[in-house]
Amino acid sequence: MTDAEPTLPLDLEREIFELAARQYPSSIPSFLRVCHRVHTWLESFLYHVLDLDDSELVNAIESRLEYEANEIAALRSRTQGSFLSRFLHWYSPPVVTPTVGKRTTFLKTTTRHIVCTTPDIFFNADTQWQTITRLLRLNPTLFELCVKRYSATVTTSPSGNRKQLPKEMRPTRLTLQFDRDNYGTVDLTKPLFSAVTHLTLLNTAVIDRTPESWAHWMLALPALPALTRLCVTFNIARAIIPHVLSACPRLQAIVAFWWRDPLPRYQREKVLKSPELAAKDALYNAALNKVNMEAFKRRMCSMPDVRVVLVGVPDFFDSWERGARSGNDMWTHVEDFIARKRRGEIDPTTYILDKGEPWV
Secondary structure (H helix, E strand, O other): OOOOOOOOOHHHHHHHHHHHHHHOHHHHHHHHOOOHHHHHHHHHHHHHEEEOOOHHHHHHHHHHHHHHHHHHHHHHHHHOOOHHHHHHHHHOOOOOOOOOOHHHHHHHHHOOEEEEEOOOOOOOHHHHHHHHHHHHHOOOOOOEEEEEOOOOOOEOOOOOOEOOOOOOOOOOEEEEEEOOOHHHHOOOOOHHHOOOOEEEEEEOOOOOOOHHHHHHHHHHHHHOOOOOEEEEEHHHHHHHHHHHHHHOOOOOEEEEEEOOOOOOHHHHHHHHHOHHHHHHHHHHHHHHHHHHHHHHHHHHOOOOOOOEEEEEOOOHHHHHHHHHHHOOOHHHHHHHHHHHHHOOOOOOOOOEOOOOOOOO
16 A cells, blocks of 8 residues: 655645735746646736836736737738638628737736836837836726826937837826936826826925925825825825825825835945845845934824825835735825824824834
8 A cells, every 4th residue: 555645735836826826926937837737827927017117027928918919910911802702791790800919918918017117318218118018908997006206398319209108007006206306297287187096196206305395295195086095205295295195185195205215226236235234224224214203203293194104215116026026015004003103002293103114
C-alpha cells in the first residue's frame, strides 16, 4: 500500500493563489508559469491595475490590439461578398463577424485602475500619448484613473498639439498631480469630473498660495454632483478647507496630504544602492511631515470636524499602486479612522492618521 500524493481541493488551491497574488502582486508573473489553470485564475490580477508609465507594457498591449484588429479586418474581407456568405444569408442566420477581439474585451472587463503620465516635450511623446489614450478609451467609465503631470494645456510638439485626456472619460475615482504652478489648468466643470466620487488633487508647488489663488476651486468643488471624498495636498488644504467644510456638507471625508516631490534621479540611484541612506531619508521625511501635520492639527482645533484626516507617506504613487492592487487603499484606512472617531473609540479631535510604513 502506498501513500497517495496529497492534493488540495481546487477551490482552496485557487483561493491560495489569489490571496498570494493580492499580497505579493510582483510575484504574479512567476505564479503564471506554474500551470495553465493558475494562469486562467490570475491573469486578471495582472491587468487589474495598469501602469502605463511602463513603456514595454504599453507597447506589448498595443501590439496585441493591432494584431486583433488586423485579424478581424481580414476575416471581414474574406466573408463579405463571398459565395458562402450569400448562401448563409438565404438559408441560415448571417455569420456574425466580431467587432472587437478577445484581448480587447478582456482589458475592458478586467482593468479597474490605470495610472499614466501626460507626456511633456520629449522624443516620441505624441505617439506614446496616442497609445495611452487608445487604452483609456477601451473603458471610459473606468473605476479609477490616476494621472501624473496633468495639464489640460500641455504642449508636446513644436506644432502646438495639446495632449488631453479622452473627452469621454468618466472615472469614479480620479487623481490628478500637476506640476508646480499649473494648478490653474484644472477645470472642475469639465465632464471628466461629472461621475467622480473620490477626487485627489496633488500640487507639487513649494510656495503656498493665498486663498484667492484657489477661488475657482472653492466655487467648483461644491458643484461636483457625485463628490463625497476629497484629498488635496497640504498647500491646497490650508487655503480651501475652511470653505469646503461649510460649502460641501455631502463630503464624508476630507484628506490633507503631505508628501514631497519624487527624488531626483541621481539621489534615487544613491538611495537604491544604500539601504542606510534610504532608511535615513525615510526617517527625515516622516519627521518633517509629522512636524507640519502637528501644526495643521493645532489649527484645526479652531474649526473641529471629524471628517478631516491628515495623512503623509513618502511616495504617493507607490502607496496608491499597492493599495489599488491589494484593495487596502488610503480611503479604506481613512473611512475606518473617521468611523472610529464617530463611535467615540478615539478622540474626535485626533486628525493624524499614522499607520506606519508601509501604511497601506
